[in-house]
Amino acid sequence: MSANLAAPLGAMLAASALYTPQANAADVDAAIVFAVDVSASIDPATANLQRQGHAAAISSPEVVAAITRNSTGCIAVTYVEWASSGHARSVVPWTSVCGLKDAQAVASIILKEGDRGLGCEQTCATSISFAIDLGCMLLDSYVGSAASKVIDISANGTNNDGLPVAVSRRRAIAKGYTINAIAIPEMIRSVVYDLTEYFDNNVIGGPRAFVIAPSTTTDYAAALRRKLVAEISLSIRPPSKEMVVVRE
Secondary structure, three states, X not given: OOEEEEOXXXXXXXXXXXXXXXXXXXXXXXXXXXXXXXXXOOOHHHHHHHHXXXXXXXXXXXXXXXXXXXXXXXXXXXXXXXOOOOEEEEEEEEEEEOOHHHHHHXXXXXXXXXXXXXXXXXXXXXXXXXXXXHHHHHHHHOOOOEEEEEEEEEEOOOOOOOOOHHHHHHHHHHOOOEEEEEEOOEEEXXXXXXXXXXXXXXXXXXXXXXXXXXXXXXXXXXXXXXXXXXXXXXXXXXXXXXXXXXXX
């Protein structure tokens, strides 16, 4: 169920058939791209944090309840890993989630197939601009109708490869997509490096966009769960002090 892509952006877009959604893609309340950082700074502990956090969040009672009580009672999700420009890997193709069974199936694939931070065979810089462009391509390819379309960036660093983030961000916003982000706490010389301001100023955008910054890695899964509930519920004011809504 996984597919690998390692090519310049143009070649990756030309090979978009690798990310073709199911032909019977349904109308959903939200189509969400989980775009997960697997660059060189993602060690095994951080890789496990992201993999286990996403699996726990999508299958949590709170998220499943948010899905089922919404208008159509379904969302669509895809989970893709990214690093430098042109370095991407699909873990979960577009999949409809309409209840606990669907959510658990997605969680199982993420746990089994997701990155484990065991090292990069290629250049593994951090191209958030590429992650946004990849997210746009995936949302463009979704066959069904979605009330909202969201690119969810999970990362622990700033853009240091590929296009300037502003270019990709503008394109996504122009399409009507929302870019949200979760900033993974990073330790530099025993000091926590907070990416919230960088993501706020440079990455997130579109309708009701926000960045969430858990104060410690142990808060990551819970913060991601609350983030998903807010996105699925189309909440303008997410119910957590960790969330900062900065775009309308």
